[in-house]
Amino acid sequence: MNDNVLTFENIRFSYPGSPASLKGISFSVRRGRKVAVVGHNGAGKTTLLLMCNGTLVPDEGKILIHNEEVNYDRAGLRNVRSKVGLVFQNSDSQIFAPSVFADVAFGPANLHLPDDEIRQRVHDALFAVGLNGYEKRPPHHLSGGEKKRVAIAGILAMHPEILVADEPTASLDPATAAEIMDLLDELHENGTTILLSTHDVELAYRWADEIILLSEGAVLHQGTPAEVFSDNELMKQARITQPVLLDLYQELVRRHILTSSTPPKGIPEMTRLIEGPGPSVIGTIYLADTDTMTTESCKSLLAEHPAWHTSAIETKSRMFCIMSGIMLEYTHGVIDKCLLSAMNGEDSLILTSGGMLGRVELRVETFAKESRTDVKVMRV
Amino acid sequence: MQVMDSFPSPWWQILTVLAVVCVLAGVGIYIHAVKNRKKNKRHSAKHHAIFNEHILDDVAIHSPLRNVPAWLKLLFCLSAILISVISPLPYLPLFIAVVMICASLLVAKVNLRLYGILLTIPIVFSVTGALVLLFVSGGGETLVDVFTIGTIHVQITTTSLNLAILVTARTFAGMCSLYFLTLTTPMTSLFAILQKIRIPQAFIDLSMLIYRYIFVFIAEAISIHNAQVMRGGYSTWKEGLNAFSMLVSVLFIRTWERGEEIFISMDSRCYDGCMVLPDEHGKVTPLSVSSVIVFIAVILYLLVLEMALL
Numbered sequence: 001m002n003d004n005v006l007t008f009e010n011i012r013f014s015y016p017g018s019p020a021s022l023k024g025i026s027f028s029v030r031r032g033r034k035v036a037v038v039g040h041n042g043a044g045k046t047t048l049l050l051m052c053n054g055t056l057v058p059d060e061g062k063i064l065i066h067n068e069e070v071n072y073d074r075a076g077l078r079n080v081r082s083k084v085g086l087v088f089q090n091s092d093s094q095i096f097a098p099s100v101f102a103d104v105a106f107g108p109a110n111l112h113l114p115d116d117e118i119r120q121r122v123h124d125a126l127f128a129v130g131l132n133g134y135e136k137r138p139p140h141h142l143s144g145g146e147k148k149r150v151a152i153a154g155i156l157a158m159h160p161e162i163l164v165a166d167e168p169t170a171s172l173d174p175a176t177a178a179e180i181m182d183l184l185d186e187l188h189e190n191g192t193t194i195l196l197s198t199h200d201v202e203l204a205y206r207w208a209d210e211i212i213l214l215s216e217g218a219v220l221h222q223g224t225p226a227e228v229f230s231d232n233e234l235m236k237q238a239r240i241t242q243p244v245l246l247d248l249y250q251e252l253v254r255r256h257i258l259t260s261s262t263p264p265k266g267i268p269e270m271t272r273l274i275e276g277p278g279p280s281v282i283g284t285i286y287l288a289d290t291d292t293m294t295t296e297s298c299k300s301l302l303a304e305h306p307a308w309h310t311s312a313i314e315t316k317s318r319m320f321c322i323m324s325g326i327m328l329e330y331t332h333g334v335i336d337k338c339l340l341s342a343m344n345g346e347d348s349l350i351l352t353s354g355g356m357l358g359r360v361e362l363r364v365e366t367f368a369k370e371s372r373t374d375v376k377v378m379r380v
Numbered sequence: 381m382q383v384m385d386s387f388p389s390p391w392w393q394i395l396t397v398l399a400v401v402c403v404l405a406g407v408g409i410y411i412h413a414v415k416n417r418k419k420n421k422r423h424s425a426k427h428h429a430i431f432n433e434h435i436l437d438d439v440a441i442h443s444p445l446r447n448v449p450a451w452l453k454l455l456f457c458l459s460a461i462l463i464s465v466i467s468p469l470p471y472l473p474l475f476i477a478v479v480m481i482c483a484s485l486l487v488a489k490v491n492l493r494l495y496g497i498l499l500t501i502p503i504v505f506s507v508t509g510a511l512v513l514l515f516v517s518g519g520g521e522t523l524v525d526v527f528t529i530g531t532i533h534v535q536i537t538t539t540s541l542n543l544a545i546l547v548t549a550r551t552f553a554g555m556c557s558l559y560f561l562t563l564t565t566p567m568t569s570l571f572a573i574l575q576k577i578r579i580p581q582a583f584i585d586l587s588m589l590i591y592r593y594i595f596v597f598i599a600e601a602i603s604i605h606n607a608q609v610m611r612g613g614y615s616t617w618k619e620g621l622n623a624f625s626m627l628v629s630v631l632f633i634r635t636w637e638r639g640e641e642i643f644i645s646m647d648s649r650c651y652d653g654c655m656v657l658p659d660e661h662g663k664v665t666p667l668s669v670s671s672v673i674v675f676i677a678v679i680l681y682l683l684v685l686e687m688a689l690l
C-alpha cells in the first residue's frame with residue numbers, strides 16, 4: 001500500500017471535435033503534499049483539474065483516488081466529490097446561492113447531514129477562512145478576495161481530503177493573493193493535500209513541495225521546484241519564465257559572486273548566501289500561542305519588549321490581534337521577514353496557534369540547517 | 381362610479397385646473413431633466429453615483445429594520461396595498477402613502493434624494509395613466525370641454541376627474557408600500573417566507589439562482605456596454621441599435637456558459653436536489669408587532685368610515 005492519494009495513469013482526453021487536450025498524462029500525488037501544476041495558457045491545466053473529481057471522464061487511462069479507481073456512476077461520483085474538493089478559478093460561477101450561509105451550507109446539505117452538523121460545519125469553515133459574521137451577506141456584496149474565501153469555505157465544509165484549486169490567486173491583488181496562499185498553507189497544516197494550478201512561477205517556486213510541469217497536454221517533468229525551474233531547456237520547452245530569485249542566483253553564480261550550492265528557496269536564503277560568512281549577532285524568533293493568551297497578557301508581553309517586531313500567522317491569531325487592537329508589523333510572508341530580522345540581529349515575535357507553532361519551528365530549523373545560521377526559536 | 385358625482389363641483393373645478401397644470405409642469409420638468417442629462421455628462425455621472433445597480437439591495441441590507449421579521453413587514457405592506465385598492469375614495473390611499481413615506485424616511489432612514497428619485501418613477505407612470513383616464517372616460521357633468529370632433533368628445537367630466545384622482549392615489553399608495561418593503565427587506569429573507577407559504581421548492585430554488593445571477597449579469601452587461609461605448613458604439617441611432625443587439629446576443633451566450641459552469645460547480649459539491657435557504661431569523665419586538673397592528677386597525681377603521689361616507 002503506497003501513500004498516493006491521487007494517481008493519473010496515462011490519461012488521454014479530447015473535447016468533442018477538437019484536438020487532444022491531454023496526451024497521456026501520468027503522475028501521482030502523495031498524501032500531505034503541496035503540489036503545483038504549472039503550465040502556459042492552454043496547456044491543459046483546467047482540463048486536468050476537472051478530471052480529479054470526475055467532472056470530465058477520460059477517453060483512455062485510469063484515475064485512482066486512494067488507490068481506488070474512480071467509478072463514474074452516481075454513487076461513485078458522490079464518493080469522489082466528497083473526497084476531492086474543487087475550487088474554481090471564477091468564484092462567481094462557484095458561488096450560486098443568495099447568501100454566504102446558504103452557499104457554504106450547500107455541500108453539507110447535499111451530503112444529507114443533520115441540521116446541527118451543517119450549522120457547525122458552516123461555522124467552522126467560515127471561521128477557518130476568517131469570514132465569521134458574513135453569513136447573511138449576499139455574494140455580490142463581497143470583494144474578490146472575500147468571494148474566493150467563501151468559495152474555499154464552501155469546499156472546506158465538505159471536509160475534503162484533497163483540495164484542488166484552479167488558479168487560486170488569479171485576478172486578486174498581491175496582498176489578497178498572499179492571504180489566500182497563507183490560508184492554503186494553514187489548511188495544508190491541518191492535513192489536507194493540496195493540488196493547485198497556476199502560471200505564476202514565483203508563487204509555484206516559493207510555495208510548492210512539488211511541481212508538475214505541463215505543456216501541450218503532456219507532463220514534461222515532475223519534481224522539486226529547484227529542479228524544475230533550474231533547467232533552462234525545460235523552461236523554454238514549457239514556455240514559462242524563470243522565477244526572479246532563481247534567475248538572479250544563477251546570474252550571480254555565473255559571475256562567481258556566489259559559489260554554486262543549493263538554489264535559494266526564498267529571500268532569507270538568498271540574503272544569507274550574499275552575506276557570506278554569517279552575521280555576528282543573531283536575533284531570536286519568539287513564538288507565542290494565542291490560544292493560551294489573553295489580550296492583557298499579550299499586551300504586557302509587548303510592553304516588556306518594545307523592540308520586537310510583531311507579526312501573526314493564521315487566521316485565528318490574526319483575528320485575536322484585530323480584536324485586541326494589537327498593531328502588527330508584518331502581515332505577509334511572516335516567517336521570512338522574521339528570519340531576515342533575526343539575521344540582522346533583531347528579535348521578533350510571532351503570534352500564532354495550533355499546528356502553525358510546529359510549522360514555524362520546522363521552517364526555522366530547516367533554514368538554520370541549510371544556511372548554517374544559528375537562528376533560535378523560543379516559545380514564550 | 382355614480383356616487384362620485386355628488387362631490388362639490390366648484391372647488392373641484394379649480395383643483396382640476398391646478399392638478400393639470402402641476403402634472404404638465406412635472407412632466408415638462410422631467411423631460412427637460414432627461415434631455416439635460418444626456419447633454420450634461422457631469423449630471424449623468426452624479427446621477428449614476430447614487431443609482432447604481434445594487435442600490436435597492438444595498439439599502440435593504442443596511443436598513444435599520446432589517447432584523448424585523450420579514451413576514452411582519454410583508455403583512456404591513458400587503459394589507460396597506462390591499463386596503464388602498466379596495467378604498468372607494470382617494471383619501472385613504474393618500475393617507476397610506478403618507479404613512480409609508482414617513483415610515484421609509486423616518487423609521488427606515490432612507491436617503492431623501494434616493495427616495496425622491498425612486499418616487500419619480502411611479503409618479504410619471506401613474507400621472508400619464510391618469511391623464512388618459514381624465515380625457516377619455518366620461519359620465520357626470522362636463523367641467524372642461526377641450527374639443528369635439530364629430531361624435532368624439534374630448535372633455536374632462538366630474539366622473540373622469542374623480543376616477544383619475546382615485547387611480548393616481550391608489551397607484552401612489554401601492555408604490556410607496558412596495559418601496560417600503562423593498563427598502564427594508566432583503567430578498568434573501570423573503571425566500572424562507574416563500575417556503576413557509578408552500579410555494580414549490582423548484583420555484584424557490586430557481587428564484588434564488590435568479591436573484592444571485594441578476595447581479596452577475598448586470599455587471600456583465602455593464603462591462604460589455606462600457607467596452608462598446610469605449611469604441612464608439614451608440615454614437616448614432618443606427619449604430620446604437622446594432623450595438624444593443626450585439627450586447628443582448630453576447631449576454632445570452634455568456635448566460636449559457638455561466639449556466640454550464642454553475643452546473644459543474646453544483647455537481648462538484650454533490651448536488652442532490654437540495655438547496656439551502658438563507659439563514660434569516662428576524663427578532664419579533666413588541667414595538668414592531670404593536671405598530672403594525674395599530675396601523676392595520678387604523679386603516680381598516682378609515683376604510684369602514686369611507687364606506688359609510690358614501
